[in-house]
Amino acid sequence: MTTEPNFLAIGVCIAVVSLTLWVTFAASRRSRSADGFFAAGRSITGWQNGFAIAGEFISAGSFLGTTGLIFYKGVDGAVILCTSVVSFLPVLFLLAEKMRNVGKFTLADVLVFRTGARRVRIVVAFSTIVTGTFVLLAQLVAAGVLLQSVSGIPFGLSVVVAGTLMGIYVFVGGMLATTWVQVIKSTILATLAIVVALGILTKFGFSLPRMLSGATDNTAAGDAILSPGMIFGQTGALNLVSYSLAFALGTAGMAHILIRFFTVPDAGTARKSIGWTVGLCSMFYLIVIVMGFGAAAILGPDGAERVGTGGNLTAPTLVTELGGGVGTIGGSIALALVAAVAFASIVAVVAGVVISAAGTFARDVWPSLTRTNDDENDVRDAKVARYAAVGFSIFAVILTMLIGDSTNITYFMGMAFMVAGSAHLPSLLLSLNWRRFNSTGAVWGISVGLVSTVVSLMFTEALWLGSGPAPLTIQLPIIITLPLGAAAAIIGSLLGEKRHGPSPERDEKFAEMLVRAETGIGAELAEVRP
Template structure:
């Protein structure tokens, strides 16, 4: 059955999502039939998952009565549960869809994502996890502002959080839009609007409890699905990675020959997937890109926020251990899935459009591979998992953005700590709606971008702004309010500015002529992170104000609490 029958699809969507907007939008598109067949098995699983997660949200809403419940699930999540939830938060659409697509396109170079994303975890484990739990309450700004003047530090922290959340949200919305477009045959923008609406429902009503359980369920489903997919690929090659790589090289060589390259050039193109240089073309870009992925992890607000959901520092450490285990295992699988896509998807005309590109866009490599190794039923499962992945991450991101506005800006800066819980929750929910609208608009604007790359830009900003302030405020006695705020803003502004004038945004997204980008490298982290750290150091050293003396004097108490947990919430279980 062809997806030209958009009225029937729209009716199904109306049942699934309870929204007449989908019917109207689909009805307006009757004249633009696509060739993609409607996959009713996938749609059924998809609908079942949405219904189940909405039930979880209803259950969580009954348990969400206070600001602590809304932001941190009341601090009642165990280390194992939180480890799975962090893995669910971190194994985003960029990881699952974007990395496998990058490996399919560039081969070996796609590993830079897997390794970079993973290597950041020891930094979190040994430097930050325990200190965060001991010093913080709801957001990472609680930690950064522990001994500093509250207003300027929280304004900076909220700004850094919102910029990172915006870039991260773009990637998730693009992945979700392409996925639903592929399954339902809907217009891309309609798909993005539906995802935005669902995400707002989860966060508005369920808060952190609903978000955590959606993340846990999604992590288990994703790990199971990716294990089956990678296992099926390797089974086809007698569990020999070498045979899989050889076949991938052969296929890439054949594609290059079909494109009109000479046998020598085609062979070179085929073998290029087994070495570096296909994606990151110079050493400075490689170092900068790696730094963004590595240190950005320790500056992601929605990941840092998860450490406040456990009862004590011991459980915080345990949650990082579990998260690192699951995430490391998953990234090994994405590499196999990427090469599996070369061998199964690129050779199957039913997955390709008239121009030889993937139906649904390059980010859909893993989805087509699921169809190739497991048929319609497994495609339905993986589609539901991919959608769950996106919803869980988007909900976590939105929650961290909403808490930055309501807790850091409204309650602490505007109301000077005198806001009651009900007011704070109201502001948080208004912010959630605003973030949802922004996410939809940006998701539509960045439709053509590789989603793994979009996330790497969010990591670069987190590594340049949030991470330097967090690290220096916790570990350096000489850090002052002025140094943290000016250095942090320098890192934030330089990373965003250099990102905008880089080829990825200036040329690819804004449509300027090739070669016109003012900043030549893939990622700004090497430069903007240095600017952030130097700015914090320089303006702290030059600060001779009374406030600076007070900041330095507060370090001893901060160190005692961060190292021992004395005075921290839940310290008795430490």
């Protein structure tokens, strides 16, 4: 899809990106050590971290992808947003404070606290990178589609621009820069979303029934847009439950979300972060539902042609129409603002994912590849992570260009949540709460969760390459893969204990971890910098 360049939109995009780059370079002097690069010096306050975590969710997947999904699929698309809000409850009650007290920089730091096994670091690193790849695919597809729509430059070149920027953010500014970029982006995007929602409701006299009636009148699906089943199809409740579980539980295993709890000075601040996140996300997701149904009502019968097959241009097309239409000054300004903020949102999210993957490579993979014994070499870790970020960015850009722009990005995000929920969550919970959990259980649980997820996805409709209908009608079969990952972690731990016998040292380490996780005693002290 190519259009005439919108020079106003391009100019606003450049202005917003310039602001975020200024923040990045300003943060660079505080990101030279590993503590500064990976954890922002543990100086982030509760509201700042809450806005940053919300920024990871208020992304292209929700603003662009889910708006388009609701435009095409109606109620079923809205269910995904509701489960996304619920997803913070497991993080709040089960992980937030314990993660802050036990971990240091990466997800593997928590899982190896009791065992110190390097093989656990390797398998966690691989799973984290796979999860991050799915997230990056979603965000970079959105970036390519968005830049292509406002500038007219090809999709591939648009992806390269976004990938270059995310590499700069991480290489130069580390976690501190990506955090502040997320805070700025979340604030602007939430404000803009409120304005757009008010614009939509104004057209219908602030009457939701009138808006929904207009949606059924102007879409090909008709009344079906207000009924369940357009996404979840023939399998009905089973598909709905599995899809919802992927989003509801996957958050608690997403590495780029969990490592943000290492940026705050103490566990209490980590808990407060979630409160800010839930409030901001709840407000935004309600607005996205209004935007999706509002687009169906306002864009008319030819709306599907204007938003693309994946629906990823629904939000930009909607705000252009609210501003007065294509070619008008108001429409151009509205598109410029949405395009700039959406692009900043995309780049901020991918930067957070890249720093997670880069940190995982530097701390969990590189020491094993080079056979170095100094596991706590801060200078080396920060340096390796910077160059790993560049390499990971290049890999993600190439893979995105191979996939193209036709898939709705929300489905890619669902894949990422499914991997995180099946591979990471069971082992994290067992590691923090079960005395008999060991390195064998961690390796088995993560490996089985990851492999079963990838294999099962190959048999779903979205990735099925064989002839005839796909064998699995469940779109995100976490209802199968999560129990497999949990069972493998438990069985592996029991077999590992049987093979190696009782371990007083392991029991002692578990007791130390339990005290540290629950009270914070022994956790690394963080200096709150001005």
